[in-house]
Amino acid sequence: MLHEPAAKQEKDxxxxxxxxxxxxxxWLYCVIYMGFVGIAVFATELMKKPVLAGxxxxxxxxxxxxxxAIILGLIYNHACTKKxxxxxxxxxxA
Known part of the structure; x- marks a missing residue:
């Protein structure tokens, strides 16, 4: 019994x-996330301050x-589809 896709797929x-x-x-997301973790670890009091609508x-x-993350996903999808x-x-x- 073969386990292969039902639809034939060409090389991408x-x-x-x-x-x-x-x-x-x-990696871009990782850098932004590291900022969050860095603030949480090294400036805990800063995380408690109200900044937006309480x-x-x-x-x-x-x-x-x-x-x-959602925006990055949309950018990725759009760029890949275009390419x-x-x-x-x-x-x-050709």
Whole structure:
């Protein structure tokens, strides 16, 4: 019994490009997240201060991290779709 995809898939020409972009966006998120962890570890009192509509920095920064992750996902999806379309049109034109 074979375990393979039901639909035939072609080679993804943009795979390397998408991997590199994904890694770059991952490290960008890591840097922003390290800021959150750094403040939590080294400036605990700062996390308690209200900054936005009565919510403290910890809540505000945490929600911002979630929103930022969603935005990065949308950027990744848009950029990858655009690159795949470019590469597919180059293939068809060749």
């Amino acid at each position: 020409s943009a795979s390397d490009w998408k991997s590199k972009l994904g890694i770059k966006l991952f 919510a403290n920095l910890a809540i505000t920064y945490g929600i911002a991290l979630i929103v930022f 795949e379309n470019e590469m597919n049109s180059e293939k068809e034109g």
